[in-house]
Amino acid sequence: MNKWEKIRADYPVFNNYVYLCTNGGGPVSTPLVQKANELLTELSEKGRMVMPGWDNKAKDTRTLLAEMIHAKASEIAFITSTAHAMTMLYSMFPKHYEIITMHDEFPTSFVGWIHNGHTVHLVNSDPTGHISVADIAAQITPATKILITSHVMFRTGFRQDLKRIGELCKQHGLIHIVDATQSFGVNHLDVQEFNIDILIFHAYKWVTAGYGIGAMYVSQKLxxxxxxxxxxxYNVDYSTADFHSVKDYTQFTPKKDALVFETGTPPFINILLLREALQYLHRIGIPDIEAYVQTLISYLAEKAEKHNIKLLSDFSPAHRSAIQRLDITPAQFVQVQQNNIEARYKNNQLTIALSFYNNKEDIDKLFDCLAQD
Structure with a gap:
């Protein structure tokens, strides 16, 4: 059993499905289930006495996350979702700050900003889903202060060139905000290299940490x-570090680090499950994961060509992501469903998502079904 087969064996979902829907939500591993059971058992046996140890492990999680993206632990906040993080940001910047984002973005990137009075300009993609950096640059005016982009577009699978966009933001003095929910855990991310000011991700997809936990990086400069x-x-400092010794809770100052985004008692169990999932990814190695998934993407493209099925996400290697789209008929999708293959289908497009637990046999089974039409 090779490395990838051992990893796949940790995910029981494959006992029931050919799972090609990580973009909608990743399954959790057997080790993560075991860790959840351990944490709940510990809480049942110790009650609040778990807190000192859990708090230290939460700090370790910040440190691990910071190392993975080349940040400082003090620049990491835990969040419950990308929407939660964006909600904290809406009121952080003046309303006259105009924003550029992409038409293909998940609504989280613009709905709240518009509702809160910001002017938001949307950059269109071409018919294939490709987004040109030149088109982004053309939208920049003296009033533009913020650029928001997903690393990978949720519907098209187009992967932005964050290095070029980061350079563009630096050139024009823009705040660079990145939603990495569709890429964290499967693609290289470096906030220094990509000049990212704010990075957000919800960890229920490629990180496979379950629902309700994610993280946000905010640069100390910001x-x-x-x-x-x-x-x-929770996100303010009082006259003394001992909360229960404070005499006047009306006297406070906002925290100076990323903890200012954590308003209440942290979801410790979720954070420690995130820690477990990140350690799992770290042991595999993100570079190895990215390279392995790229081999699966190439294999998928070969199979599509062989079966004369149009690959709609046929981007250049620099813009390819783990999210791939095929042009298929409703009858073909019926075959997909009947063979317990889990993937998304809309408007004659089958969207599949590949991860480190998938293999070429999954792709073979998919195309065997598509050939039955």
């Missing part, structure tokens, strides 16, 4: 200039 307006008991 933290020194701006702060969110949402304040509560």
């Amino acid at each position: 933290l020194d200039q701006y702060q969110p307006k949402v304040m509560s008991w």
